Amino acid sequence: MSLSNVLxxxxxxxxxxxxxxxxxxxxxxxxxxxxxxxxxxxVMLQFVAIVVIMLVIWAKTSHS
Structure with missing residues (x-):
């Protein structure tokens, strides 16, 4: 399991x-x-979760 999946x-x-x-x-x-x-x-944690998810998506798509 990668770090991004764990996060x-x-x-x-x-x-x-x-x-x-x-x-x-x-x-x-x-x-x-x-x-x-x-x-x-x-609500605050949902915002943080969305930011984490978006960063992971960005990182995975920008490095492919």
């Missing part, structure tokens, strides 16, 4: 984990403030 997988996994933490918090009736923090973190 993309890691970025997606981190987003999924934060999403699941937010869902669990809401289902348990947890703090709305915590849900909001998790939602903000998820």
């Amino acid at each position: 993309v997988t890691l970025a997606i996994a981190v987003v999924a984990i934060v999403l699941l933490l937010g869902l669990v918090n809401m289902m348990r009736g947890g703090s709305p403030q915590r849900s909001q923090q998790l939602m903000r973190a998820r």
Whole structure:
């Protein structure tokens, strides 16, 4: 598995984990403030994941 594949997988996994933490918090009736923090973190991490994916695509297409 190449480094680019690991980075993309890691970025997606981190987003999924934060999403699941937010869902669990809401289902348990947890703090709305915590849900909001998790939602903000998820949005930021999604942005980072998209940037990582785009950089990997760019790197793979520019070196072929």
